[in-house]
Amino acid sequence: MLDEILKFNQAFVMNRSFEPYVTSKLPTRKLAILTCMDTRLTELLPAALGVKNGDIKLIKNAGAMISSPFGSVMRSLIVAIYAQEVEEILVIGHHDCGMRCFDNQAILQKMKNHGITEEKIEFLRYCGIDFETWLNGFEDVFESVRSNVDLILHHPLIPADVKVFGLVMDPHTGQLEVVNQ
Numbered sequence: 001m002l003d004e005i006l007k008f009n010q011a012f013v014m015n016r017s018f019e020p021y022v023t024s025k026l027p028t029r030k031l032a033i034l035t036c037m038d039t040r041l042t043e044l045l046p047a048a049l050g051v052k053n054g055d056i057k058l059i060k061n062a063g064a065m066i067s068s069p070f071g072s073v074m075r076s077l078i079v080a081i082y083a084q085e086v087e088e089i090l091v092i093g094h095h096d097c098g099m100r101c102f103d104n105q106a107i108l109q110k111m112k113n114h115g116i117t118e119e120k121i122e123f124l125r126y127c128g129i130d131f132e133t134w135l136n137g138f139e140d141v142f143e144s145v146r147s148n149v150d151l152i153l154h155h156p157l158i159p160a161d162v163k164v165f166g167l168v169m170d171p172h173t174g175q176l177e178v179v180n181q
């Protein structure tokens, strides 16, 4: 796979195919979006929102979730606000998300099937890693988006003038439903 990508990349640069994508590092719409890494949203989400390259800071992970108030998602949002002039944040979950009712026990079993030993898992538990919480998903996407929005809004380092909204997208049509306003 990498060989294929590197070959394509060489031709991409040589043919100056990057020219339509030239933009600055500051988001022109002053907007940051936290959403899910779902493959169906890769092109659908920006297209359905009418945002183009250079408009937004896009943060993606499994489930559009903030698993820790001082983890990498919050850090990215803080950087987006204080270093990149972001004034508004959208948290966009979606229907049919893989993190809904996520089976963390099945994932643990698959780790073992891939050679991660029981001893290693027990050692990590002993070190304080709570796999059930760390690999947790959510039951209801609206509830998940709402709680992530609340976490951002009430975060001690988020200034009061930053607007935070939650939305849920249909991964087939791109239709948005507003969770909070």
Ligand SMILES: [Zn+2]
Residues within 6 Å of the ligand: 036, 037, 038, 062, 063, 064, 094, 096, 097, 098, 099
């Ligand atoms: Zn998802």
